[in-house]
Amino acid sequence: MSSNHTFKIKSFLLACTLSTLLAIPYSYSQENNRNELPEIGTAGFSVLSVDKERQIGVAMMRHIRASQPLLNDPVLIEYINDLGNRLVKNADDVNYSFEFFIIRNKEINAFAFFGGHVGIHSGLITLADTESELASVIGHEISHVTQRHLARRLEAQSKSQTLTTAGMISGILLALVNPSIGMAALTTSMAASQQSSINFTRGNEKEADRVGITLLANSGFDPQGAPDFFGKMAEKYRYKSKPPAMLLTHPVPESRIAEARIRAHGLEARRLAPNLNFALAKARIQARYESTPDTNIFKFTDDFNKQKYTYKEAVKYGLALAHFENKDYKEAKTILEALIAEDKNNLFYADALTDVYIKTKEINKALVMLSELNLIMPNNQVVTLNYANALLEDKKYSEAEVLLQDYLLFKPGNFIAYDMLTTVYQKQKKTALMHATKGEVFALLGSYSRAIDELQTGYNFAGEMPLLEKRIKARIIQFKDQEKKLKRL
DSSP states (O other), rough: OOOOOOOOOOOHHHHHHHHHHOOOOOOOOOOOOOOOSOOOOOOOTTTTOOHHHHHHHHHHHHHHHHHHBOOOOOOHHHHHHHHHHHHHHSSOOOOOOOOEEEOOSSSSSSEEEEEEEEEEEEEHHHHHHHHHHHHHHHHHHHHHHTTHHHHHHHHHHHHOOHHHHHHHHHHHHHHOOOOOOOOHHHHHHHHHHHHHHHHHHHHHHHHHHHHHHHHHHHHEEEEEEHHHHHHHHHHHHHTTTSSHHHHHSSSSOHHHHHHHHHHHSSSOOOOOOOOOOOOOOOHHHHHHHHOOOOOOHHHHHHHTTOOSSSHHHHHHHHHHHHHHHTTTTHHHHHHHHHHHHHSSOOOHHHHHHHHHHHHHHHHHHHHHHHHHHHSTTTOOHHHHHHHHHHHHHHTTHHHHHHHHHHHHSSTOOOHHHHHHHHHHHHHHHHHHHHHHHHHHHHHTTOEEEEEEEHHHHHTTTTTTOOHHHHHHHHHHHHHHHHHHHHHHH
8 A cells, every 4th residue: 555645744843852852962971870760660750640641642643643754654554563562562661552653764763752652764674684673773762661761851850950840841742732832942941951861861771772682682583683783873874974863862882882782692692584574664665765766676676686685575575666666567566466476465565466456457356355365364454454445446435434434443543544534435425424534634633623623514514413413522522622631731
């Protein structure tokens, strides 16, 4: 399924907010005993409760959807969340479900924030040579969350700078409600407490390294992935005048690499076979979101001819996607059909082949393939969203409607599903439902006022549907209440 739902709003509020709060550069030459770490997993509650942290995290995630070029790509979302949750399953002090997402950005970076949200730049995925290297970064960010480092930083600052800490929290919340005012408040507050944050961040990073490497090993990955990736980052950007964001926020001096190697060597070594899905994810990012189709066709062809790959299937897959982007649908179809014949339940192949069949007007082939997969993997987001998309293209709107409605009962916060359902209702001329569903889309983008406007419009069209009227009215009340709660946090 093509990623057609990348929203780009000019405000990059959340990127600035998160990089300021979570990723202030720190100095390895300074130590401050005042900021000595409390016992693991016990602090931060005096400033932010877990519940409040969760609420703020949800609100921030809504704004990230609106402000950042997210890869709303079901296959990659599925992959990165599967990988992330393999790590979460073995983590301690998990207070909420995690959400992992990918930002379309070649810059090497990853970050975590309130409530179990972890963002990874696409460039970081393509830089990693093994899944263990990628997992090491995600494990590090998960550890920031489980150790509640942001809340602990606020707590540490509150002991000596109560007003500054309060200003920081209010700045975050103001930024959510009123971006222009909030960022000004946040910037002023952070300027007054930067050194304290720098010193405290050093300890956070060391703790996240320690917890993250152990988590990596306990989750079945090679613990050597952490120092390998650290070393790769340091070497790649050693002589660069402008290092990537991740090296500004997560410096990797020799001492840190050495500590990671010592810790990794103390754990059970694993020589893991290359992972096909990791290779396919890298190929997908390269072919769909980086460089031009012609460049990618040359790259993947050259890699195949020179056998520069861990999996030839991944190179073929990348080549098929590059041909698709170049509108060479026949070439893409030939490659993908051969791949799926050898691995019929592979969702990377099924997703891409669905797009090809839609372009070649062979919708029935897509529907047969996806209906079979839906029996095996019901409520899988890749299967469901591709199936719904194919039904939509085939003008089978009622079937698409039922499929998406059922899926949203299972996954109520899925942005893509709501967006597609809005289109289905539009095609069906179900005006009230179209506006009501569009309201849900705006709510997921953090725009409650626009969400309420859409719901009100839907209510005006629901005159002969009293149950729908009641449902919409109740949702309006809920959104108004959520907006009030956000302002009161």
